[in-house]
Amino acid sequence: MEKTALHERHRLLNAKMTDFHGWDMPLYYTSILEEHKAVRQALGLFDISHMGQVLVTGPDAAATLNHLMVSDLSQVGEGRACYTLMLNQAGGILDDLIMYRLGGEHFLIIVNCANRTSDVEWLQAHRQGQTTITDISRGRAILAVQGPLACRVLEHVLDARVTSLGRFGIAPIRTMGPDACIARTGYTGGDGFELFLPDHHAQRVWDLVLSEAKPLGAQPVGLGARDTLRVEAGLRLYGTDMDTHTTPQEVGLDWTVAINKPGFIGKDVLVQQKQDGVSRTFIGFELSQGPVPRQGLELQAAGRKAGVVTSGTFSPILNKPLGMGYVEPPLAKPGTELTLSVRSQRHTATVVKLPFWKGETKQPALTTPTPATERLP
Amino acid sequence: MDIPSDLFYTKTHEWARRDGKEIVVGITAHAQEELRDVVFLELPKIGRTVKQREPAAVIESVKAAFDIYAPVSGTISRVNDAAVKAPQLINQDCYGQGWLFVITPASAEELTSLMPADAYSKLIQQDSAH
Numbered sequence: 001m002e003k004t005a006l007h008e009r010h011r012l013l014n015a016k017m018t019d020f021h022g023w024d025m026p027l028y029y030t031s032i033l034e035e036h037k038a039v040r041q042a043l044g045l046f047d048i049s050h051m052g053q054v055l056v057t058g059p060d061a062a063a064t065l066n067h068l069m070v071s072d073l074s075q076v077g078e079g080r081a082c083y084t085l086m087l088n089q090a091g092g093i094l095d096d097l098i099m100y101r102l103g104g105e106h107f108l109i110i111v112n113c114a115n116r117t118s119d120v121e122w123l124q125a126h127r128q129g130q131t132t133i134t135d136i137s138r139g140r141a142i143l144a145v146q147g148p149l150a151c152r153v154l155e156h157v158l159d160a161r162v163t164s165l166g167r168f169g170i171a172p173i174r175t176m177g178p179d180a181c182i183a184r185t186g187y188t189g190g191d192g193f194e195l196f197l198p199d200h201h202a203q204r205v206w207d208l209v210l211s212e213a214k215p216l217g218a219q220p221v222g223l224g225a226r227d228t229l230r231v232e233a234g235l236r237l238y239g240t241d242m243d244t245h246t247t248p249q250e251v252g253l254d255w256t257v258a259i260n261k262p263g264f265i266g267k268d269v270l271v272q273q274k275q276d277g278v279s280r281t282f283i284g285f286e287l288s289q290g291p292v293p294r295q296g297l298e299l300q301a302a303g304r305k306a307g308v309v310t311s312g313t314f315s316p317i318l319n320k321p322l323g324m325g326y327v328e329p330p331l332a333k334p335g336t337e338l339t340l341s342v343r344s345q346r347h348t349a350t351v352v353k354l355p356f357w358k359g360e361t362k363q364p365a366l367t368t369p370t371p372a373t374e375r376l377p
Numbered sequence: 378m379d380i381p382s383d384l385f386y387t388k389t390h391e392w393a394r395r396d397g398k399e400i401v402v403g404i405t406a407h408a409q410e411e412l413r414d415v416v417f418l419e420l421p422k423i424g425r426t427v428k429q430r431e432p433a434a435v436i437e438s439v440k441a442a443f444d445i446y447a448p449v450s451g452t453i454s455r456v457n458d459a460a461v462k463a464p465q466l467i468n469q470d471c472y473g474q475g476w477l478f479v480i481t482p483a484s485a486e487e488l489t490s491l492m493p494a495d496a497y498s499k500l501i502q503q504d505s506a507h
Contacts, residue, residue: 292437
């Protein structure tokens with residue numbers, strides 16, 4: 001099984017490990033719910049080095065990505081990022097990813113680990129003009145530092161003004177050489193940062209963040225709480241909530257699509273679907289109490305099947321079970337009551353607007369541009 | 378690992394305690410630790426008859442749902458409503474406030490077919506060696 005540079009740290013912390021798409025990753029260190037609360041109330045430190053890091057460079061890098069992704073890259077300036085989707089010709093989602101513009105024609109994309117190989121092959125096969133695709137994942141790590149204390153702790157640990165980095169901004173960590181960057185992104189719905197580092201820096205940063213922030217209530221966080229946090233924030237998971245048979249509109253991610261952008265892969269189908277409508281809609285729902293809605297369970301309305309659960313969890317912040325899934329479009333309105341049958345007991349599931357949890361609103365203004373001296377090579 | 382010597386144990390990690398003519402049932406510290414983060418309990422109705430080694434209740438953790446098996450056959454006479462309201466009691470005090478249900482046993486013999494503490498201790502040592 002594949003191991004990250006922090007594998008030994010996880011073992012020393014006595015983490016419960018799990019096989020995640022061939023990677024031996026921490027599921028939890030102490031408790032999923034405790035780690036979840038630490039992220040919401042203080043700070044959580046995640047090793048997400050299993051995710052793929054791919055560089056897309058060259059004079060035609062932007063043209064390639066504009067053709068392959070649904071977002072309009074002209075809207076993404078240097079030192080900025082966007083969440084986007086890569087589609088096949090049928091409009092099906094090949095992957096969801098964050099695309100960072102490090103420089104003019106210099107992009108870093110972070111892809112799901114299960115899709116890394118197929119994504120790189122797809123990028124290679126569809127690259128335009130002079131574009132170089134480089135999978136730089138090996139020998140590199142990603143740490144996510146998430147929670148209301150993230151800014152304060154990282155300012156100290158990195159000795160850098162991370163406060164000036166706006167949401168979805170990215171900048172080099174100058175003290176760590178040209179290959180290390182920090183971005184104000186994450187998968188928890190709250191404030192936080194992701195650090196893309198060569199392996200040899202990862203252990204030191206991991207140790208520094210933990211020793212600095214432990215007295216403030218910080219905890220290392222495993223994939224268990226990473227999942228409960230993303231559900232609470234209404235964030236979709238590739239392979240669970242969507243796959244190649246899902247279109248952006250069905251999964252409620254059509255806001256990422258620049259539908260007027262010329263000729264990107266999958267566009268025709270999306271335009272058609274926008275006219276015709278969809279046969280299923282992605283929703284969030286909550287139970288006032290009861291069991292955890294598990295993937296695959298049926299959602300019913302008027303005594304018949306009307307949808308399916310794709311993700312579910314128990315939220316220790318909202319203190320109730322939450323779920324996401326697909327229903328027939330007329331049933332997607334918030335307030336609609338559906339029935340979830342679990343072990344022959346019926347529970348009422350009420351459709352609610354996503355996200356379930358909105359996060360701290362306190363964000364620094366995005367108007368502060370990244371100083372040119374802080375730009376990446 | 379806490380394995381009280383006055384209890385009887387099952388291979389499926391339930392404990393059973395004689396309380397007069399009744400049997401109190403819960404899950405062991407080992408099971409509690411494996412499940413972690415218990416968030417929901419489904420306990421049997423009072424008066425339901427249960428059979429030894431057949432599912433009698435369900436415990437859900439954040440990760441998954443787990444069947445709880447009746448350690449002896451009999452009739453459910455009480456259930457722990459406090460634990461239904463506060464499922465974290467299973468994690469906090471699995472041998473005390475986190476008990477699950479009480480069975481009025483059909484016969485007195487079945488309890489002696491269960492494992493004493495030392496045998497159960499060996500079983501989980503073998504389990505964790507895998």
